[in-house]
Amino acid sequence: MSGIRKSYNDEFKKQTVKYIQEQTKTVAELAQELDIPAKTLHQWLGKYRQFPDEPVASAERVRELERQLQEKEKQLADMAEEMAIVKKAVHIFSNPKN
Template identity: 65%
Template structure:
């Protein structure tokens, strides 16, 4: 006798894909865990995958975050340089004000 075919609603499929994306396990492991064929999960991934749900452990996401970190570090260094320049200019202006505010005899 043949097994009865299981039917899943759209929300279950979307939640399952989100779960797959958040895990560091393989699709095969998750398929065994959920008792759903891996081929079915792969087809759901193709249809419902959203890249903003990818786990941080994915190689592409790690590269993206590393690049963002480097960019932010460069921006921070630039801001530090501008602050240092502004502080130096302020010190010069303070000295000039002090010098020119002295009464002449």
Template identity: 65%
Template sequence: MGEQRQHYNEEFKQRTVKYIQEQTKTVGEISLELNIPAGTLHKWLAKYRQFENEPLAGAQRVRELETLLREQERELKAKDRRLADLEEELAIVKKAVHIFSKPRN
């Protein structure tokens, strides 16, 4: 014979989803902790998830975003330098055009 299925009330499911959202643990780790199949927890998450209960970002995501930010700052500085060089070149060309376009006496 198979095992008897557990039945959980709606309030328990909602509290469990809130608990999952507030943790930095994976669903698999929480599944082992609560002795509830991970698939069941994923279904509950899909049904009861409320985004205001989630942390803004996990530590790993913060590191990824910081790395991305530094990379984009480097690119922006390089573009600023290139823009400054092009503006200087344009100013030189404008002066040259002005000098060479004057009528000779």
């Protein structure tokens, strides 16, 4: 790490915080990507966070949401299959027999 200290204006900090809140990466990953120390990013988050109640995405939270999504997709597929079976049954039983 160089001895030169970088200085950022408030607009840059606000845009960076907005970017952090929109990403699904961890602060550490974004710090490496942006070449800004993670401690600095955490300070900016505390000061400039636009959605105070919304946590910064953590890897664990992302995995949990992905698991929930897969579960819901499976439920949707099961319901679609059940609906197809019911439609076939209605079709079969609604046709008069000769």
